[in-house]
Amino acid sequence: MVVELDESTGIAVLKMKNPPVNTLSLELLTEFSISLEKLENDRGCRGLILTSAATKIFSAGLDINEMCGKSMEHYAEFWRALQEMWLKLYNSSMVTIAAINGTSPAGGCLMAMSCDFRIMAENPKYSIGLNETQLGIVAPFWFKDTMVNTIGNRATERSLQLGLLYSAPEAYKIGLVDQLVPEENIQSAAATVATQWLTIPDHARQITKSMMRKPTVDRLLTHRESDIQNFVSFITKDSIQKSLRMYIEMLK
Incomplete structure (x- = not known):
């Protein structure tokens, strides 16, 4: 993770840097949660732009x-780290803007949906979504809940x-992302949106956000173990391990 805090605006930029494609490893998830907690505890930080240090992803x-x-x-341990990342990001008191500068499947889509606002590069080659069933695995209930809260029940089920x-235009059409901008403008657009959101008094915005998201957060906390x-x-089943090995070979 690369963290840059602009003290004049109170907006931090958090860039994922795990070449080549920013996979959510145990190390990245752990570092992400630590970085987020530090920013939450920094009184000078009120907003966060989450993006990628890589291009096209x-x-x-x-x-x-x-x-x-x-x-x-x-x-x-890995799954607990993933839960922790989501809990910290989805429940963050900061204004959180996802600057999606490339393709964002599965866990990448979850991270984007966990933010308050999503800006995506206007490139039809970039895609976003929860594609778990294509790999023979099932998106957990809290992935599903996050998507329902973003695009509604029917669109989520399909x-x-x-x-x-x-694709980026399709994602915008169904409300999976809130804004499309040319790729070179994505950071400036994210900063503009964050600044707009920060004109709202923090306490009013934070209480409203918590009110909206608390039932979803509480559901995972209740059923975490x-x-x-x-x-x-599920993951230790022979059939699942076999399909994952085949997928890894295909990626190679």
Whole structure:
């Protein structure tokens, strides 16, 4: 993670830097949560722009290598780190803007949806969505809840069952992203939106955000351990491990 805080505006830029495609490894997830917590505790920071240090890719999602050929303890640790990242980002008191400067499937899409506002590069070659079913895996309930809160129930059901990846224009049309801008303008556009949101008194905005998001957050907090157990029991199945190994070979 690369963190840059502009003290004059109170807006931090958090760039994912895990070449080549910003996969969400255990290390990145852990570092992300630590970075976010530090910014939350910094009174000089009121806004966050989340983006990628890479070109053409925001984040390729969960690191498949973390889910294949490892111990049950490792799987549990990895999943807990993913939960922690989402809880901190989705529940952040800061204004959070996703500057999606490339393709963003699966876990990358989750990160973007967890922000308050999403700006995507206006490039039809870039896509975003929760495509888990295409890999033979199932998006967890809190992924689903986050998407329902973003685009509604019917669009989410269709998206999840078919594992759809939407092009940037399609994502804008269904409300998965809020704004499309030319790629070279994405950072300045994100800064402009963050500044607009920060004109609202912090306490009023934060209480409203918490009111809207608390039921979704509380649902994971209530079922956190069972969610970890479900993931571990699912990912350790021979059939799932086999399909993940095949997918890794295909990627190579």
